[in-house]
Amino acid sequence: MISEPSVIENTSGRQPGEPVQSAITYEKIPTHIYADAKDASRAVAHEIADLIREKQQQGKLCVLGLATGSSPKTVYAELIRQHREEGLSFHNVVTFNLDEYYPMEPDSLQSYVRFMKEQLFDHVDIPEGNYHIPDGTVPVNKVAEFSRSYEEKIQSYGGLDFQLLGIGGNGHIGFNEPGSLINSHTRLMMLDHSTRAAAAMDFGSLAKTPKKAITMGVTSILAARRVVLLAWGERKAPVIRAALEGTVTESIPASFLQTHRNALFVIDQAAASDLTRMQTPWLVDTVEWDNHMIKKAVTYLSRTLGKPVLKLTNKDYNDNGMSDLLAQVGQAYDLNIDVFNQLQQTITGWPGGKPNADDKKRPERALPASKRCLIFSPHPDDDIISMGGTFQRLHDQGHEVHVGYQTSGNIAVADDEALRFADYVVDFNEKFGIDSPEATQIFRDAAESLREKKGSEMDTDEVRYIKGLIRKGEAKSTCRFVGIPVENAHFLNMPFYETGKVEKKPLGEADIQVVMDVITKVKPHQIYAAGDLADPHGTHKVCLDAIFEAVRRLKNEDFMQDCWVWLYRGAWAEWDIHEIEMAVPMSPDQLVRKRLGIFKHQSQKDGVVYQGTDSREFWQRAEERNKATAGLYNQLGLAEYEAMEAFVRWHF
Template sequence: MEVLHYPETAFEKLPVTIVAEAREGAIGIAHEIAELIRSKQRKGKLAVLGLATGSSPIGVYQELIRLHREEGLSFQNVVTFNLDEYYPMQPDELQSYVYFMHEQLFDHVDIRPENVHIPDGTLPIEQIKEYCRNYEKQIDECGGLDLQLLGIGRTGHIGFNEPGSSSSSPTRLVKLDPLTITDAAKDFIKEEYVPLRALTMGVGTILKARRIILMAWGEGKAKILRETVEGRVSDEVPATFLQLHPRVQVVVDQWAALELTRIKTPWLVGMCTWDDSLIRRAVLWLSLKTQKPILKLTDEDYKDGGLSDLLVQAGNAYNLNLRIFNLIQRTITGWPGGKPNSNDTQRPERALPAHKRVLIFSPHPDDDVISMGGTLLRLVDQGHDVHVAYQTSGNIAVFDDDARRFADFALGFAEKSGVGVADMRREHAEVVEFLHHKKLGEEDSALVQNIKTLIRRGEAAAACRYCGVQEANVHFMNMPFYETGQVKKKPLGEADIEETIAILQEIKPHQIFAAGDLRDPHGTHRVCLDAIFAALARLKGREEWVDDCYMWLYRGAWQEWDVEDIEMAVPISPEELMRKRKAIFKHQSQKDSAVFPGNDKREFWQRSEDRNHATAKLYDRLGLVEYEAIEAFVRYRF
């Protein structure tokens, strides 16, 4: 496990190990668990493990399976107790933690079935209290938990111990926090299908474990991790109770660590090595903290902000302010494809060639217009040869009712035209029958998947037409990793990379735009980006155009780049923002209410506009020109 070394800090009340990628952290944790199992085996004892569910431990379980298959790690002496289970919940339901644990671990190793313990979500309510007491008794009879594995929820819950849980709470039935229910909706399709209660080990039960490992991967966990590690112990954030335990280790990737003081504002921790990136971040932080434009910052502001050391290096506030102001000002351009016949020395993009081949990768069929619709319109308006490649079908994000509606339309059209009526009636009946009996979370039939794919493909094509993209320049990749018919996807495969290579070779772009969600270890955007990286790595050195290609990363619908990272800021006028909105509206299946809205209740166009307005406002607060809206990009140098 490669550990990233940062200055130690008194702000952190728990030991934190920061790794570059979630996979590295998961492997390191798995090896510690394996060593515990082997150590107990040598002594003829049981290894008693407390296990977690969710996306965080999946990498750990994958490595444990590999160790079992390739290195002979046996689970014959392992006893497990899972943290929690939804209530009520049948064990064969796709959303149950029984199903999860068997799919992710137990079915692939030699653990004894009688040694597996997962809270029972099928019990009558009157039996719950006694069952919970027995669950704790079973743990005690096994000698207690040797190691407890934990993830963390955005409410700060560990297990399902939501805010308000006490440090001595036992295993029990609890109500789920609304935020937890929202986060669980992706597994249940709709929030109304998520159980309102769950069985969980208590905080007190967890704290009895002899060793505890807390995992956190991705930027989405950064804020709650900071509260857990640096905040005061409080039942408002139950994970802070881990500060009371003598043997806790927190393992996080670099993205989950972003809000820690030693990462976000290292000058508050101690002496810094001031490179250009850190200087820029510090000055922008000070400007926003003092609510003063960059050019109005004084020597006194720097001293009061803990940045005296930076002044020693820079000389004085005036020169430093001017330097950073100019850097930020140069990120702003109304010519995202480069401005012809201009000096491009300090512009984000090259002037030549004046008319570029532009390839916009869109992970889902609407990410292009949601995330960079204004820039897309600008590129088309300025005469560039714009191509859009939709990397996945997006078919799981279509409501069943929409699939039925389009099936009805297809049947009506066939009957009206008199073409293929018999076949269409048969397929329509098949769709109606399947949807009528479809279970929650069940994989769609091939026919229903095809209908949903066509719905999203038609919407994407309509949006491109509206933006002026030529029909021949609209590409539908349907990367195989996505085509499971379920929320869970396959790992990135060779076929995905080869398909990406093929489209790159076909277009040979001067510019690539891609969804740059490097900070999310689990999402579709990250898999799609990894496919692009892998394809470019193979093409570099083989194809001359790669060396002359710029790659710009945009963010998804959920968040924007940090201002200190932005390398190209494209202003969007009020008229262009309205055109962007209308392009988003072409995606009618995602309008009003999306299948997977996430934790944000706003519609996609509202999120997009609010984000673009906020970025423009941020530039305004820093003392730059005031714009209606801004779309932001970071250049990836491959």
């Protein structure tokens, strides 16, 4: 185990696809940080492919330990590409998967057998008898025997050459939950509540999510000759720091990898965001003190010491590793005033620009005084949840506001809510003798399908249509509440989303085209988009990619020459304070009005289908986040507001 900061190569002049490195790290496991998950996944896939080819040349089998979940999907996609385009053969590959839910039928939608076939095995030439996955149908009194035989089978092949891992939000590897011992073996494991909550999206609700799983033990994982752990997105950042920089502890099972001689963490910049070298790079390496880094350092110092920016002293900077910053800029007094002024200038009650005002130090331009604003909402409620106060203010200040609802959001409607809606339509039509038997039959069939639906079954087209109608009606209600005409609500129904499953299709040309169409129709001066850059697999990220690509293609159009793009965040996180370029304050009354707007989405209230590990409702998450942003500005020494919504500008 490495107990001191490890020195690694400084790769300034990094080429695309190379890890982002620093001169010194505090991580106790070698770590490669990539700009995004795609580059990282390609690197891991190439390592696996090289190992397979090396074993082929030696006439040996290549024994791989494989993982499921969202993290390895892009690795498997790259391996499939290499098989199809570069002739990579899997004829000598033997695989053992980490885990499987228990009980679980192999053909269930949530089965890891099905996952592995769909994501890899059905697309390559691996012999059917060469892949092994824990059996979720084994009688409970036979699980211990099965677990022993599973490990014996691994040993019969000489052990694992390579083990691929993801990491849970609580630090689990495989399904080795917190409390698992370093000497644990393959076994039946009770799943932690946070693990089940994170998986509830796949199963439709927490109640339908299995409570147990069969998993390889920590000993089995550590016995692999090479271990690579993947992590993407800012939600993994806290546990990544704990696993890499903390002590070896059973409360973070991934930290056991600190004892492995050949382990590697491969993560994106969002997952790395809490690491020491990312949070305070001036403590581990020489940095270029540009304005972005200066704001990051000053706001960090202010928050860490609990002192307003204007009260920071030369001694504060010198005692906290920033003496070279003072050497460059001079006295703390001047530095503090500069950063304070920059922070103050981000605050505006005029998100569309203040008419007849000097806009040189304002985040938005004054002209045109009345702007066309297009808010893109990935789901039908993200507009009001994430920027409801700004949404309302844009309308109240005379701007022409449009909303582009990018997806139907149908999978987030509970079955009982859809059944209630379907029964209502059928009963209404029958009561008043409405002469539309075909339409009534659609709702009758949907209601019957919902009554008979089993946990592993997908919604029928009729059920998905009804669920989409519910979300659409709620979105219209929000628009009426804000005051914009319903014809300014554009329902794009991007095709990538309409699979009926949590797993979506890749972004396609049709998705980009519908976004381009609405931009061309509205010809906006402002575009607002959900800037959840950290999530490489979620709906928000796909929707944002579509907007970015659409804007790039349209950027030479005349109407785009005066268009600015502002990015907001979702319901779970906010921009870091040094990143914020526009902060829109809300009074207590405005915050309550935003809450009432969120309440228009009744299907997402009192028990959200995909609640995740956060038990708060969306209005609570939004309010607490907005209050925290305002509190942070106050902590730094600026004016105290009830709440704030924050934005970062994207320059295209």
